[in-house]
Amino acid sequence: MMRLRYGDNFAASTQAIAYGEELRLGDVKIKFHPAGHVLGSAQIAVTCKDTCIVASGDYKDASDPTCAPFEVVPCDVFITEATFGLPVFRHGNAADEVKKLLASVALFPERAHLVGAYSLGKAQRVIALLREAGYDAPIYLHGAMEAITHYYQSRGVALGELRPAKGMKKADLAGTITLAPPSATSDIWTRRFPDPVTAFASGWMRVRARARQRGIELPLVISDHADWDGLTATIEATGAGEIWVTHGQEDALVHWCKTKGLAARPLDLVGYGDEDEHEAPPANEAEA
Amino acid sequence: MNRFAELLDRLAYEPGRNNKLRLLTAYFRETDDPDRGYALAALTGALSFKHAKAGLIRDLITDRADPVLFGLSYDYVGDLSETVALMWPKRAVSRDESLLGHPSPQPSPTRGEGAEQISARSPRKISKATITALSVPTPLAGEGQGEGYRGLDASDDHRRHNNPPPPTLSEVVTTLRTLGKTELPKQLARWLDELDETGRWALLKLVTGAMRIGISARLAKTAAANLGGKDAHDVELMWPGLSPPYLDLFAWLEGRSEKPVNRDPTPFRPVMLAHAIEDADFANLDPADFIAEWKWDGIRVQAVSGRDEHGHIQARLYSRTGEDITGSFPDLVPSLHLPGTIDGELLVLREGRVQTFNVLQQRLNRKVVSPKLIKEYPIHLRAYDLLSDGENDLRELPFIERRARLEAFVKKLDDARIDLSPTVTFDSWDALTAARADPASAGAGEDADAVEGVMLKRRDAAYLPGRPKGQWWKWKRDPHLIDAVLMYAQRGHGKRSSYYSDYTFGVWTSGEDGEQLVPVGKAYFGFTDEELLQIDRFVRRNTTEKFGPVRHVVHEPDQGLVLEVAFEGLARSPRHKSGVAMRFPRISRLRWDKPPREADRLETLERMLKSDASITAP
Known part of the structure; x- marks a missing residue:
């Protein structure tokens, strides 16, 4: 997946590791656990003597048919993400959001539905959820989605019949669902669709102003990050006494930890944090 | 209330005027009296509940949730009603006793309904020594992602059966009209517990009177007029004599009665603007x-x-x-x-x-x-x-x-x-x-x-x-202009929430520590959408410190952003450190070309004060 996204030279050297497999570096033991974020995403547990530190990376504790479920790893220090680290973010059931999308498709059979979704993980999850909801028509893909999605299929994730949107006649796209990178749904690319309804599958859609700012008509609250309840429940479940918070809305989560008697501090990592709000797609998604 | 909430929610995302009208007219057609009349009153700003002020809503949420978390959330969302609707932790009352047979735990201020109950049984208690990794198919969450916790679905159903149904719009309006100030908080909290997120949002929009969903009173009246194929101007003319829930208006629109007459001796007439x-x-x-x-x-x-x-x-x-x-x-x-x-x-x-x-x-x-x-x-x-x-x-x-x-x-x-x-x-x-x-x-x-x-x-x-x-x-007098330096930025509200769109700017003066910038005003409009993106980007990349929601933006003689600020007048103000207050300040241009050292000085403003004899503090 790294190779698909960043090219063959994404790293100087590589080493594959399976979930649960243990590596040793001197006194230190390292283990990867499913993070439930996207296919292959992992938390990393590092243990030395009696101390265990877990870095969650991006994670979610909601079910996702396209990846291994999140594991709670008991530890002493838990480094958690905080993308949705405010109590206003409570995502609800993703299946209900997909029902909303299908209801809209039924209501507007003459229009195309364009669903903005990040091409790694979110797009495949939305497709899988549509299939779970019984939608068996072909689903169309923006060119930038194809490589990753086919990779998911090659790893045994069933996604049903997928077709490129490219080359389709405008009239034939009426009543269909197409997945595209978020940036493309406000692009001239959309002109090939008949009177498109613009949807966006993202946890940010929980806040109305976000949806309106992007001109989204059909916000779908589907997130690959834990919501507030998920973050706080996970922190409690790890049993960790010390929490480091990074990557998002650190302040609120740090405050919450302290009210629960946990030592907590924000990790201000350069290049993370606020800028993430916009979930800017990598440059390669902007083309095609 | 739910049908009304659904209408507001759809209107909030609908950009087209004609589609808005279609949604509204369909609502008026499908909804019975008196609900539709109260909806029309709400959309035209004809309802006001004098006790339901923003402060009361704040008290409700800070009573139920952690005030710090509320503050951070409000800063982020930029809309009071929406913040409270989203983070409102429901109080699950009867179900804990009836289902679990033990007293209900104190509701957590930070969690959704039932969250405390779940975490009490969460894997937190499981000793780390015995199990190193524990698979959690459950999200451990209350109203949250929800699909995992097995006991929750049953208790959720139970709650739906036991709790009263959500209130109708008419119930809300008539109750609010008669309710005393002291009873109001309790009643609002009860409704918030009964409604879902969209319902809570609509309720709070309604009671605080701050709809801001892009519907003008004129548009709502036009939609009502369309119901009977009438001219919106006719509705406008008779409007001052009508009162909610407008039974006579709808009866006329549906051809069931004569045109209502305006009997108010002192009606307001819609004003003409330039x-x-x-x-x-x-x-x-x-x-x-x-x-x-x-x-x-x-x-x-x-x-x-x-x-x-x-x-x-x-x-x-x-x-x-x-x-x-x-x-x-x-x-x-x-x-x-x-x-x-x-x-x-x-x-x-x-x-x-x-x-x-x-x-x-x-x-x-x-x-x-x-x-x-x-x-x-x-x-x-x-x-x-x-x-x-x-x-x-x-x-x-x-x-x-x-x-x-x-x-x-x-x-x-x-x-x-x-x-x-x-x-x-x-x-x-x-x-x-x-x-x-x-x-x-x-x-x-x-x-x-x-x-x-x-x-x-x-x-x-x-x-x-x-x-x-x-x-x-x-044809207004030309505004005064000065070049000032951006000093602090704060996120905006409403449409601008998440963007750093409120700017405090300053001008140079000689202080104890030599040349320094002193804040002279705050502006949050005047710029284009494109300029807003540019300033927002500048603020995020040049923040030197954060004080809660306020970002301290770099402002050195050679580093920073110069804003050309237009304003209508100046007054002396002891409340401001600079001693002056601007009237109607707005950003007229971004001076990327100008180094901050060349921005204006406080003396320039003081000269304006002196030359303009009219400007004196009241």
């Missing part, structure tokens, strides 16, 4: 078609007098949006002793001289009007139009005829508190340009300081509601 004139517009306009007046820096009001059924004179003052402001100006009511409707400017006059807006401000938004206030800030009405004279509606007449009727009316009133707004004589646009540049010598005399430009009105213009094209123009 377009701002641009230099290019003059080329297409003939000076002979227009009458010019001074544009007074006061408050636009409509003063209405009429006879009630007993033949007694009633008088009311309305703001330009139709808000009844009679209560704030009891001293003007006796002057309105002849039936008629004056359109004019509310001003404070001292010894016959018009005071600045800063002075007038002392009279605005007062709940209690003391004799001292009345004496020190004598109120005055400067009349510029007459919409009705006795029983006669004059709005169809050309302006020149209404003006003649107005002159006669004011003469007949013969009251020191009400006078005519004089016309400005001119025969060419050049002459008017000169008058605008120097009102004092062009007839405004001692009142020139309260003139903020000129108004142009077509001689033949009928009085039309709204902002009809080409009839009235406003």
Whole structure:
């Protein structure tokens, strides 16, 4: 997946590791656990003597048919993400959001539905959820989605019949669902669709102003990050006494930890944090 | 309530006017009386619940949730109702006892319903020694992602059966009208517990009266008119005589009864507004078609007098949006002793001289009007139009005829508190340009300081509601401009939430530590959407410190962003560190080209204060 996204030279050297497999570096033991974020995403547990530190990376504790479920790893220090680290973010059931999308498709059979979704993980999850909801028509893909999605299929994730949107006649796209990178749904690319309804599958859609700012008509609250309840429940479940918070809305989560008697501090990592709000797609998604 | 909430939710995302109208008309068709009438009242701003203020909503949420978390959330979301609707932790009452047979735990301030109960049984208690990794198919969450926790679905159903159904819109409106101030918080909390997120959002929008979903009162009335294939203008004309839930209006629209008549002796008439004139517009306009007046820096009001059924004179003052402001100006009511409707400017006059807006401000938004206030800030009405004279509606007449009727009316009133707004004589646009540049010598005399430009009105213009094209123009005095340095930024609200769109800017002064910037004002508009993105990016990349929601943005002599700020006036202000306060400041240009060291100095503003004698603190 790294190779698909960043090219063959994404790293100087590589080493594959399976979930649960243990590596040793001197006194230190390292283990990867499913993070439930996207296919292959992992938390990393590092243990030395009696101390265990877990870095969650991006994670979610909601079910996702396209990846291994999140594991709670008991530890002493838990480094958690905080993308949705405010109590206003409570995502609800993703299946209900997909029902909303299908209801809209039924209501507007003459229009195309364009669903903005990040091409790694979110797009495949939305497709899988549509299939779970019984939608068996072909689903169309923006060119930038194809490589990753086919990779998911090659790893045994069933996604049903997928077709490129490219080359389709405008009239034939009426009543269909197409997945595209978020940036493309406000692009001239959309002109090939008949009177498109613009949807966006993202946890940010929980806040109305976000949806309106992007001109989204059909916000779908589907997130690959834990919501507030998920973050706080996970922190409690790890049993960790010390929490480091990074990557998002650190302040609120740090405050919450302290009210629960946990030592907590924000990790201000350069290049993370606020800028993430916009979930800017990598440059390669902007083309095609 | 749920059908209404669903309507508001859909309207909030619908950009097209025609689709909005379709949604609204469909709602009015499908919804029964009196719910639809209360919905129309809510959308036209005809409902107000005096006890339900934003402060009360804040108290409710900080009572139920951690105030710090609320503060951070509100800063992020930028909308009070939405913040509370999203984070409202429901109080699960009966189900814990009935299902689990033990007393219900204290609800967690930070979690959704049932969250505490779940975490009590969460894997937290499992010893780390025995199990190293534990798979959690459950999200451990309450209202959250929800699909995992097995006990939750059953108890959720149980709750739905046991709890009362969510309230209807009519129940909410009628209850709020009769409820005392002390009972209100409890009732609101109960409703918030009963409603889902969209329902909570709609409820809070409704009770605080801050809908802001892109629906004007006019649009809502048009949608109602469409229900019966009627003209929105007809609805507009009868509107002042109608009251929620508008049973008579809907009966007429559905062809079940006669057209309702307006029996209010002092109805508000929708006001006519002017377009701002641009230099290019003059080329297409003939000076002979227009009458010019001074544009007074006061408050636009409509003063209405009429006879009630007993033949007694009633008088009311309305703001330009139709808000009844009679209560704030009891001293003007006796002057309105002849039936008629004056359109004019509310001003404070001292010894016959018009005071600045800063002075007038002392009279605005007062709940209690003391004799001292009345004496020190004598109120005055400067009349510029007459919409009705006795029983006669004059709005169809050309302006020149209404003006003649107005002159006669004011003469007949013969009251020191009400006078005519004089016309400005001119025969060419050049002459008017000169008058605008120097009102004092062009007839405004001692009142020139309260003139903020000129108004142009077509001689033949009928009085039309709204902002009809080409009839009235406003030509404001040029604003003052200074170059200031961006110092602090804060996230905006509403449409701008998440963007750093509120800017505090400063100018240079010599302080104890040498040259330093001192804040002189705050602005949050004037820039284009594209410029907003640029400033937002600049703020995020150049933050040196954060104080809660406020970002300290780099502002050094060679590093920082210079903003050209336009403003209407200055006043001395002991509340500001700089000692000055700006009126109506806005960002007029971004000066990426200018290093901060070349921005203006405080002395420049102080000179403006001195040269402009009108500007004195009230």
